[in-house]
Amino acid sequence: MQRRGELLQLVLNRPQTNNAYSVEMREGLCEAFSMVNLDPSIRQVNLTARGRCFSTGGELAEFGSVSDPASAHQIRSLTLPARLMLASAARYHVHVHRACIGSGLELPAFAGRLTADPQTFFSLPELSMGLMPGAGGCVSLSRRMGRQRTAYLVLMNRKIDAPTALDWGLIDAIVEGEPDAVAQAD
Template sequence: MDVLSIAELRALMREPTAPASPLLAQPLLLVDSAAAQGFDDARVLDWLKRIPAPVIAVGGDAGPLSRACDVHVPDTDAALRLRKAIVDCPLAASTLVQTLRLTQKLDAENGLVAESLAYASLQNGAEFRRWQHAHEPASTPDESGAAVELHREGERLSLTLNRPLNRNAMTVEMRDSLIEALTLALLDDGVRSVDIRARGRCFSTGGDLREFGSAPDPSTAHAVRGLALPGRLLAMLAERTTVYLHGACIGSGIEFPAFAGRLVATRDAWFQLPELRYGLIPGAGGTVSIARRIGRQRTAWLALSGQRIDARTAKLWGLVDAIDG
């Protein structure tokens, strides 16, 4: 696929149809930003933001053209790696970048509604159904005790995710336990600070794949997220909440903590948004929480690439606030 020049972009603008779409042979655009230093034609920039597919800036310049695109990568090799992921799930990729474009213009609450609606649309899509049919759910480890342990000491409330054998996956049980604990913190004026940690080898591997698509239908799932999204409550407590991260922090295992006011990671922590490979987008608030920490373009790169970043990169980007140890 060619990397388009400014002249080629101007020519495409004159065409009556979009140059890229998940329904076309070209599900993305690659734009040469290295040769566009200082380019600021508002008509072209606005047009790029309306294309119903990922627009990837390729090259070193970080000027207006690059900022108008959905992702900025340093070279063609990096762009082609993203292209493969987009071609595999073009509907989810298109929905992702359109959602990120929208949520950056909305307040957090309306951004969560927009994300949930987009997620629901994909839950009934061919790409998610294809992934479901190819994966048999495994059994859930048997673990005793509360899914989230609570400990109160004076004005401090400590929460601990307590499903280490299941890698603290965000099951319905875990979700409901977090909502109960965070609601308690919101209602108790005596709670001045909230700490959240996790037992076991990692903080959380995100949504339990065994429960993906288990709601009666996507519209019901959207309604449930409107009532029961732990990140919404964590955002209300942000100024007095610190989350301590270690090991794998995948999907909702970073989308949820990113709502907190302060994130502290160990040096072995790593972060990943793998939802695109399932034909989905982040659905636990990540297009709001993560994007507000690291920006729309880096969030899009994480979700489109599915690649991991380490604690050092996360600190450099602002995804976490400190590295412990």
């Protein structure tokens, strides 16, 4: 996290796990997003990621670590960064690159502006694992591209590329360049 005047730069920095959302990362995002909601002097938040891709979604090693499904749902609901991002969505610009999978897609879709590298692909594989998208994607994606296209992604377990995502309204623009450079050009 780096602040320069009215700009807050956030970077997912777990490249060794393809920026999978761990409990620690979710808590860090919740803390940063809460700060944005409390500080109106932060006029823009740029969120990017280091490494080979933006995010491959939830940390699979943590799945099933809570024995009671109801407790697991409650814990995830209390630490849901998407809910906090939504409160100030217009201030967020998220730039994604390469793989944008599961919650790694659901969270960025809440941003006021979502851009993608030309080589980016998007996927919601949860149903094939016996899960439902649980990071707010049924809401965030539907707002961007409609219920039918969201249902297609959820039910068909297909990838879409950046040009298709742009055509469907999932992303706002295709932007070439390294994530840090794209964010600084904003």
